[in-house]
Amino acid sequence: MAGTSGRFTTIxxxxxxxxxxxxxxxxxxxxxxxQKQLELLQNVKKGIAEVVTSKKRLQMQADKLQQSxxxxxTQARQALAAGNEDLARTALERKTLAQxxxxxxxxxxxxxxxxxxxxxxxxxxxxxxxxxxRTKKEVVKAQYSAAEARVQISEAATGVGEExxxxxxxxxxxxxxxxxxxxxxxxxxELEAAGTFEDLTQLGSGQDDIDRQLAELTSxxxxxxxxxKMKAELGAGSPPSAGQIEEGKA
Amino acid sequence: xxxxxxxxxxxxxxxxxxxxxxxxxxxxVAAVEADDEPAYKASFSALLEYIRTNGTPLEDTDLRxxxxxxxxxxxxxxxxxxxxxxxxxxxx
Numbered sequence: 317m318a319g320t321s322g323r324f325t326t327i328x329x330x331x332x333x334x335x336x337x338x339x340x341x342x343x344x345x346x347x348x349x350x351q352k353q354l355e356l357l358q359n360v361k362k363g364i365a366e367v368v369t370s371k372k373r374l375q376m377q378a379d380k381l382q383q384s385x386x387x388x389x390t391q392a393r394q395a396l397a398a399g400n401e402d403l404a405r406t407a408l409e410r411k412t413l414a415q416x417x418x419x420x421x422x423x424x425x426x427x428x429x430x431x432x433x434x435x436x437x438x439x440x441x442x443x444x445x446x447x448x449x450r451t452k453k454e455v456v457k458a459q460y461s462a463a464e465a466r467v468q469i470s471e472a473a474t475g476v477g478e479e480x481x482x483x484x485x486x487x488x489x490x491x492x493x494x495x496x497x498x499x500x501x502x503x504x505x506e507l508e509a510a511g512t513f514e515d516l517t518q519l520g521s522g523q524d525d526i527d528r529q530l531a532e533l534t535s536x537x538x539x540x541x542x543x544x545k546m547k548a549e550l551g552a553g554s555p556p557s558a559g560q561i562e563e564g565k566a
Numbered sequence: 567x568x569x570x571x572x573x574x575x576x577x578x579x580x581x582x583x584x585x586x587x588x589x590x591x592x593x594x595v596a597a598v599e600a601d602d603e604p605a606y607k608a609s610f611s612a613l614l615e616y617i618r619t620n621g622t623p624l625e626d627t628d629l630r631x632x633x634x635x636x637x638x639x640x641x642x643x644x645x646x647x648x649x650x651x652x653x654x655x656x657x658x
Contacts, residue, residue: 434573441575444626452629475629478570486573489638 353446356480360439363487364432370494370501371428377504378421384414384513396546404546408539414513417504424497431490438483445479568624569617570632574639577621590616598646606643614639 392407452472456465507513567584570576579587590613597605613636624630637649 438573441626445629448627448629471631472629474631478631478635482570482572485638489573489640 353442353476353480356483357439357442357446360435360442360483360487363491364435364439367428367432367435367490367494370497371425371432374421374425374428374497374501377501378418378425380508381414381418381421381504381513385411385418388414388513392543393546393550396543396550401543405539405543408542408546410513412538412542413507417507420500421504424500428494428497431493435487435490438486442479442483445476449473449476567633568630569621570635571614571617572635572638576624576628576630576632577617578624579617579621583616583620587613587616594646598643598649601643601647603643606646610641610646611639 388407388411392404392411395401395404395407449472453469456468456472459465460468567579567581568576569579569587590609593609594606594613597609617636637646641649
């Protein structure tokens with residue numbers, strides 16, 4: 317090693333070397349690497365498919381939330397026009413929550429898109445190395461003595477092995493992220509199932525559990541601002557169209 | 567010297583940059599040991615940028631082994647701490 321004593325940079329290196337050293341016989345290393353190379357290329361393909369599936373699911377959720385945002389906004393306006401400020405506030409709280417979730421989903425979709433592109437590049441790079449390894453093996457065999465060829469091929473195999481370990485690490489990290497996002501997506505689905513983003517006309521009266529959670533989750537100042545803005549718009553615009561949403565649904 | 571940024575790629579980093587790289591590496595280690603998130607983020611991204619800026623990316627067909635491997639760019643402080651104490655990213 318070239319005289320660098322950096323601990324941070326050497327730890328992973330040491331571990332990868334240890335992993336590769338395990339196959340003692342260079343011949344065995346070659347067979348092992350080649351098998352591993354093929355397996356890993358398959359795994360990378362599966363990993364990419366999994367990332368794509370998660371991304372699609374998140375996109376569908378985002379579309380649904382977008383619809384909820386529009387619906388809750390309309391309902392808030394209707395409630396306010398009917399003079400039911402409490403109901404308007406609840407609708408806006410839910411809209412804020414849906415918007416926050418939507419933002420976070422959009423960010424996650426972007427992140428998964430980036431992971432997908434990165435894995436596609438990694439797969440391509442590994443393919444190129446494997447191909448290069450095959451070519452080199454043939455050239456070296458033809459030009460060098462058996463002993464020298466063995467050394468050179470073994471070195472090249474280590475290089476491919478390092479790339480394999482790296483693609484494996486990249487895939488593991490991408491899948492871990494997908495896993496985290498899946499958990500998050502499940503949480504959003506639970507909120508949906510609990511009726512958090514549902515039609516407000518379906519709601520019972522008074523403060524239920526969801527309402528209390530909402531009050532904690534949403535920024536009340538944001539809701540206050542929006543309510544004030546909506547009031548101003550309504551005051552300047554059309555007269556209240558009462559009757560759509562009645563006071564105190566029971 | 568060949569340096570790999572894990573999950574990203576390999577770079578050829580000329581001799582004259584090694585001392586500085588080592589210096590930045592020590593700053594990262596110090597930040598991790600001090601459990602100092604801002605210092606960790608600053609020093610780790612400085613380390614990555616130093617390699618990307620001063621190194622030349624290796625051809626994909628190049629089969630040489632790396633002399634150094636830098637952890638993945640998205641490594642969190644918690645992961646870095648684990649790296650020094652536990653099994654780290656790769657099991658032993």
